[in-house]
Structure formats: C-alpha cells, structure tokens
Amino acid sequence: AQTVTQSQPEMSVQEAETVTLSCTYDTSESDYYLFWYKQPPSRQMILVIRQEAYKQQNATENRFSVNFQKAAKSFSLKISDSQLGDAAMYFCAHRNTGTASKLTFGTGTRLQVTL
Amino acid sequence: NAGVTQTPKFRVLKTGQSMTLLCAQDMNHEYMYWYRQDPGMGLRLIHYSVGEGTTAKGEVPDGYNVSRLKKQNFLLGLESAAPSQTSVYFCASSYAGTGGAGGYTFGSGTRLTVV
Numbered sequence: 638a639q640t641v642t643q644s645q646p647e648m649s650v651q652e653a654e655t656v657t658l659s660c661t662y663d664t665s666e667s668d669y670y671l672f673w674y675k676q677p678p679s680r681q682m683i684l685v686i687r688q689e690a691y692k693q694q695n696a697t698e699n700r701f702s703v704n705f706q707k708a709a710k711s712f713s714l715k716i717s718d719s720q721l722g723d724a725a726m727y728f729c730a731h732r733n734t735g736t737a738s739k740l741t742f743g744t745g746t747r748l749q750v751t752l
Numbered sequence: 753n754a755g756v757t758q759t760p761k762f763r764v765l766k767t768g769q770s771m772t773l774l775c776a777q778d779m780n781h782e783y784m785y786w787y788r789q790d791p792g793m794g795l796r797l798i799h800y801s802v803g804e805g806t807t808a809k810g811e812v813p814d815g816y817n818v819s820r821l822k823k824q825n826f827l828l829g830l831e832s833a834a835p836s837q838t839s840v841y842f843c844a845s846s847y848a849g850t851g852g853a854g855g856y857t858f859g860s861g862t863r864l865t866v867v
Binding site for chain 2: 641643646670672674679680681682684687728732737738739740741742743744745
C-alpha cells in the first residue's frame with residue numbers, strides 16, 4: 638500500500654518570501670502521479686500542481702513549483718513570492734495507475750502567511 | 753457545469769440515527785470516491801466505485817455502506833451513526849485509465865456532527 642508523509646504540521650512564511658513544503662511517499666510502482674492540493678478555509682479542495690513519475694522535468698505552475706526526486710521518493714512544493722491568499726492547508730497526494738486509481742493523501746501542512 | 757455536488761452541506765445527527773449523503777457528478781466520470789477528513793489525519797478513503805453497479809472498500813469502510821445505481825450518483829449511508837463518525841466527508845470523481853493525470857474533481861464537502 639502507498640503511504641504519503643508530510644512531516645511539517647505547520648509552516649509560516651512572510652509575504653513575498655519563498656517557502657518549501659516537504660512530502661515523501663512510499664510505493665512499489667514505477668509509474669504513478671503526484672499532486673499538491675490546497676484547502677483554504679472554504680474547505681474546497683483545489684489542485685495546485687501535478688507531476689507524472691515518468692517525467693524527469695519538475696512541474697511548474699506560475700509561483701508554484703515542485704522538486705521531484707524519484708529515487709528518494711520525495712516531492713516538495715515551493716511557493717515563491719508568497720501571498721496572503723496562499724494561506725491554507727496543503728495536502729500532498731499520490732495516485733497509482735491501476736484500476737480505481739486511488740488517491741492517497743498525507744496528513745497536511747497548514748501554511749500561515751504573515752505581513 | 754456543476755462538477756461534483758454534495759448534499760447536504762451540514763448535518764447534525766443523534767447517535768443511532770441513519771442518514772444518506774448524496775454525491776452527483778455531471779462530467780461522465782467512471783470513478784467515484786468517498787473520503788472522510790479528520791484533524792491531523794488528512795483524507796482517508798471510505799469506499800469507491802469504478803463503475804455503475806460496482807463498489808469496493810477503502811481504508812476505513814466500517815460503519816458505512818455505499819451504492820452506485822446510476823453512473824452519475826454515488827450514495828454514502830450511515831445505518832447507525834456514532835460520535836466517531838463526526839467528520840467532514842468529501843466525494844470525488846475522475847476519469848478512468850490515463851485520465852488519472854487530471855487528478856480528482858472534489859465536491860465541497862459535508863460537515864457531519866454526531867451527538
């Protein structure tokens with residue numbers, strides 16, 4: 638079974654600064670997908686960024702980028718030029734490619750953004 | 753395009769009462785999922801379905817039943833609610849196969865309190 642570990646329950650960053658959220662995972666598969674989801678106080682789950690395991694190039698979406706280290710099974714999220722609207726719970730998730738393609742989530746990191 | 757719609761959004765139950773949570777999606781997705789979210793534990797999979805008429809157990813299925821009589825609907829039932837089932841419940845859906853790269857589409861969640 639897949640497991641996803643987020644070792645930082647809470648993080649804080651000043652506005653306009655850069656912060657990195659950590660995530661490690663465990664899987665026996667060679668092909669899979671990794672995701673970061675954002676959950677603001679509204680409770681809505683919002684997809685931030687995705688990474689296909691077969692791609693060596695790290696994914697980037699505007700101010701959000703990942704550092705994907707397949708051998709180390711590490712998938713960290715970097716947020717550049719942090720904004721007040723980035724304050725939220727962030728979940729790392731792994732998805733297999735087999736039947737049902739279930740998402741396995743980490744326990745989340747709560748990000749605070751200060752002035 | 754409504755996406756994934758969950759009803760109700762909030763509910764308070766007394767111990768021993770029963771209820772059904774409804775999830776409806778209008779994207780013709782094959783796969784549907786029910787998760788529960790508890791503080792410090794991330795999202796955990798309760799049950800899932802890979803198609804109309806099929807369901808399977810996830811990580812935490814005890815105390816819940818599901819049905820998928822129509823492709824667009826996935827129902828989660830609590831036959832005899834317990835305080836341990838106090839949680840936020842999320843429904844999600846996705847395409848099958850390579851559509852997994854797109855991640856899930858989530859509903860907005862149901863906050864259930866059992867007293």
